[in-house]
Amino acid sequence: MDDERMESPVMGLPASTHLASDVHAAAQARRWFRAQVRHQVDRSMLDPDLLADAEVVISELVTNSVRAGGNGVTLEVAPSGRGVRVRVTDDAPGTPQVLEAQPDDVHGRGLALVQALSLGWGIAAADPGKQVWADLAIAR
Numbered sequence: 186m187d188d189e190r191m192e193s194p195v196m197g198l199p200a201s202t203h204l205a206s207d208v209h210a211a212a213q214a215r216r217w218f219r220a221q222v223r224h225q226v227d228r229s230m231l232d233p234d235l236l237a238d239a240e241v242v243i244s245e246l247v248t249n250s251v252r253a254g255g256n257g258v259t260l261e262v263a264p265s266g267r268g269v270r271v272r273v274t275d276d277a278p279g280t281p282q283v284l285e286a287q288p289d290d291v292h293g294r295g296l297a298l299v300q301a302l303s304l305g306w307g308i309a310a311a312d313p314g315k316q317v318w319a320d321l322a323i324a325r
Contacts, residue, residue: 198225199263206251206258206275214247214260215240218271221262222323230324238302239269239321245295246273246317253277255314268304268322276314 202217204210218240222231243260250258255277262269283300286293299306303319310316 198269199261200225201259201261204247204258204260206255208251210251210258211244211247214243214258217260218243218262226323232323232325235268235321235323239271239323242299242302242306242319242321243271243273245299246271246319249273249281249295249317250275250277253279253281265320267324268320270318270320272316272318274311274314274316276311278314280308280315281317 198221200221202214204213219236222236247258247260250273253275255275257275259272259274261272261274263272264270281296283296284293286297296306299319303321306317306319308315308317
């Protein structure tokens, strides 16, 4: 077994959950993610600031999915290096776009936050809809 695999903080993942496409979805996604981390990740290696960043990214991706108007949201979390890859899938048409929000804009900063807080992110087609993913560091 190689050293990186032995030191990985992620033990029992992958995991997934389906959320209703409603105003409660982002909060439910954050609670579900915290529960997965608490039960399936070596807590001695976790970085609280990186976990907080991961929750922001998850919240933004789920919120975008809900706003797109699909019939539900699937959130998946899987090991990826020293962190996790989160995938948010919905059946809504269209693809999210990074916007340049003005100081007075109420919306338009979500994907810029995802870009700033993740190791990488992208969009893949799903049938129907799309999947938006982000790689997140959660360990020191």
